[in-house]
Amino acid sequence: MDPPIDTLVGLLAHQARHSRDREFLRFEEGSWTFGEIADWTARLARRLVEEDGVRPGDRVAIMLPNEVRWPVAWLSILAAGAVAVPVNSSYRRADLEFVLRDSGARLVFTDAAHAPLVDEVRTANSDLADVRVIDVAAPGELTRFPVDAPAAEITGGTLANLQYTSGTTGFPKACMLTHDYWVRLGWVCAHAAGLGSDDVALTSQPFSYMDPQWNTALCLTIAAPLVVLPRFSASGFMADVRRHRATFCYVLGSMPTLLFKQSPDPQDRDNRLRIVLCSAIPAALHQQLEQRWGAPWREIFGMTESGVDLVSLPEDSADVGSGRLGRQVPTKQVRVVDPHGIDVAEGQSGELITSGLPMMLGYWNRPGDTAQVLRGGWLHTGDVAVREAGGYRLVGRLKDMVRRGGENIASAEVERALERDRVVVAAAVLGVPDELFGEEVKAFVQLAPGVEGCEETAQRIVDAARKELARFKVPRYVEFVDDFPRTPSERVSKPALRARAAERPGVTYDLQPARHGRGGPDLTGNHLDIRIDDDVAVLTLNRPDKLNALDMRTRLLLAQTIRRFGAGERVRGIVLTGAGRAFSAGEDLQQVPATYYEIRAAFATFHDITRAILETKVPVIAAVNGIAVGGASELTLCCDARIGSPAAEYFQPENHRGIIISNASSILLRRLVRNHAMRIILGSNRIGADEALRIGLLDEIVAPEALVDRAAAVVREWNSDPRISALHLGLLRPRPEDIEAAFAREDEAARLAWESGAFSEGVEGFWAAKNAAPPAPAPSK
Structure with missing residues (x-):
């Protein structure tokens, strides 16, 4: 089954006709209905075409914080038949130079706070000198333009976004995402979560990330309001959920752990949440998260490249605390394969691959990378998973492993064991060189406020994790950190962490000091x-x-x-x-x-x-x-x-x-x-x-x-060249x-x-x- 409307522009027009006066977007600065947003974006799209010279297929960047002008800019770019290029508003010069040059964007929606950076980039790079800054004019400034969107030919297959990935290795790659990708992503998630027009969705991620955008598509699908917070705050998030009477939200990465480690509040269960979707719910906290806030928390798995692949439905209570990601969504096929692409048996680990819709068209300007990740009609995720009990459970990342003494150790498994300790806010595991084992396991640990980062604390945390981990997986080294460098999707950036540790090393506790002396192993x-x-x-x-x-x-x-x-x-x-x-x-x-x-x-x-x-x-x-x-x-x-x-x-x-x-x-x-x-x-x-x-x-x-001499003679005989x-x-x-x-x-x-x-x-x-x-x-x- 396919969504009845396959473009975001078409969805907005439909809701403007049928739910014109219903609330659509709620920001800190105010609230807007479907009709108001439809009129605003149509007029702005007209201006883009008639005054700014935008043509179908042109790339237009958006570098704005979480305010209503972000989705208005996005929807107006799409209504003009152009392609949106979301830019993280925290980017500095090198990042912005790369995205503008790579995408070919010549227009940038931004504000007074970020315009000087764009000017600096234009001045320093002759090939970017023609990049222009434009503003998201207020509705009253656009009355000279009609409320009918430009007559651009837009279909489900029309390119909508160049969505840059987190860039954990080198510069990020831009995923080419169509209108159908966004519409289908919102449609699948709305049906999986059982959401309707009486719900209220809430998000706190920057709008340049995936999540507020698919949340927007979801709310366009069900004619429900989307509440957008300025930023994520662990201490204030649940209070905002109560204040806005939200029934649905999506969190990811370290956010569940950070929320749980806030002091319990008598009002914790005083909310209207019907379901929370999350990526990477800590298995040990899963049941406690549900009990504390009184709503089902369910896993959803996807990537920028593939949108959504797996989801645990509200009725799938057996998944709670299991670490399972749920089952494949109806529009996807999922497999777990060995390095030759052969399906592995249930319970065995392999790479998770997926096909179906939604799916990116490929990476912008990177045919080699596209061919590497999209092979034979299947997207190779790089995630290691096992199939069990009708669902799937992640083990780790192919490239996020520590190889100790010949054994591959999934960093994620060790991190989950460490984060079960209430004093640990977050943990990240890296392999560090070791003369005897090749690599040793080092844990970087962020502690809860007020907990002393000393050797005794390190030993206690590791001893607790030791009960869940094989002996060879137990961290030997522990370094306490105040925070972690993170990707736009709120995952710890391991390359940035490794670089920071090399440049500014902290105190490292060696919990097996007797094995190595000063002269090595x-x-x-x-x-x-x-x-x-x-x-x-x-x-x-x-x-x-x-x-x-x-x-x-x-x-x-x-x-x-x-x-x-x-x-x-x-x-x-x-x-x-x-x-x-x-x-x-x-x-x-x-x-x-x-x-x-x-x-x-x-x-x-x-x-x-x-x-x-x-x-x-x-x-x-x-x-x-x-x-x-x-x-x-x-x-x-x-x-x-x-x-x-x-x-x-x-x-x-x-x-x-x-x-x-x-x-x-x-x-x-x-x-x-x-x-x-x-x-x-x-x-x-x-x-x-x-x-x-x-x-x-x-x-x-x-x-x-003569035994050894004969063996040596055979060696010499065989290896003359x-x-x-x-x-x-x-x-x-x-x-x-x-x-x-x-x-x-x-x-x-x-x-x-x-x-x-x-x-x-x-x-x-x-x-x-x-x-x-x-x-x-x-x-x-």
Whole structure:
């Protein structure tokens, strides 16, 4: 079903005929009816055409604060058949120069406060010298023009806005938005929220942002008034809701948290709100927000590019506190896909993509960016989501992740955990360089007024979040800030925050100070020996008393070392071996994980060794000197060849206990031994050197004393020309995307095994085998 009227100009004309005397816009300076706004915008549109020389398709900028002249300017530009270019009224010279130059706007609606900045830009840039400032004349100044809009040909497909995005990376891009986009956005939201002419909508965002504009389209759809506040004020917002008797409002970003952290008021539930739509309702506060203000709060998801995609309806009470975004709106299709565009299973994470209407035409003057985000008829949002319980839940942003020790950590997940603390107004998480883990998690935290920003406070906040986060996700560093740089859509600008932190660093509390000394990471006690044998790096796992069991620190160091030598700048190849009678016993059983989150942390470090090996530009040879148990057995699969001594033996006992510390064996083992893989995994048989050679798990067997030398010789034999070898390795090894898909399958199998009880039972079995009391299993997640 489509909206009956597909242009904003047509909607305004319709309401001027049928609801002429009904209130339409209410600002601090007064109130205007549909008829008054229709007449004002028609006369101003006439002036634009007849005196200002505006022609269909011309771009006209608007740089005004929240006052009635903003929507009047917007609607008059559209009535003239031109294209509106909203400009943030807080922009400075560089921002304004960019938008005017990029959009090609030659007229700017502005006021006395902003006109000097426009003049400064015109004077400093010869290509912008012909930009003219025009005013939004009052109705009494336009009586010489008729109240009939110009005879411009306007359809639903006519371009209405160049709407610039927040520009979190570099300069912003302009989304090309049509009349149909705005009409459909208002129409869909009105129906989803069940709004009608008896409602009163309220907004506090600057009008240059998306929200007041689609709120205007919504009120044009239902013939209801829109209240526009000068700005958002957490302390005064709900009082304004009561004063204006608002029944509907939209908030986003940090606004719900800021509102909730205001002191409770006996009048909190004394309001007429029927529904609040919001983007990013804090899951832990969701039910409390509803209870406090006595109205349903529901998620709505969309982007400037796509308008609206998902919404939780008023009756969807099961969504409360779940973090779910609701279901797709009737005019949209939504999917969650892997990097190849293939739909992932329910409960698995992937990129959220969407198609249907409303949708931008593309990015202005940026065909490459348009082609990148709009592929095969689907908009790729860059958001990571999971599909569950008939809805969708966001996990984070593809580009807003911290990569710690091989594990991808969604900043948003950590931020939500921190913001559940009542003393935290807002939090932002960034990855900071770390020599051992690659990146560490740092939290920037804004505290409620009166709370002391000290190490004790930092530790208490992090300890509270620790109950909800896997160990590897817990922030190591905390820095308290007074506020955050924000995008126009009220999200924290991570690039600006990172730049500010570098330029003006604050006090940072290191909550794990014992790990690092002044000289960098403390690697004493690691169990990896490193030597260069001629032009080959020999890495020896050296913990013979524990069968070279791999603890977390050694696994991280091993991956880091393989990457360092894997570039091929210092050595021709790598040999990986073990000391004593074992290649490695895999996971250190003295540190066996006792919760699924700890299992995931262990998986991540094994996975990262696989990634490190398969990313090298040089051959990696496993010299299997003895038993290779569990994760270590699988570690040899990643190598390009396996040369063993007669004592070489492969064994994966954990498979019979439901513990699969997998290193992508689902793809690597079948690559090597094909139909033997099934009996190796399901049978969990010990495989000696001769059997391993027969089925292809070993390439050759040599005497123990010749093992490492033979492996090094193979490296040199294979890598006579490093350039050719690197090309061949890339062809012969599994593709990175196939490995990542295998990781995802194995991690999902581990999760299901844990939730079934088989996994936790297997962990306890390991502890029992060591005559240790098993730890209490953690609840399923």
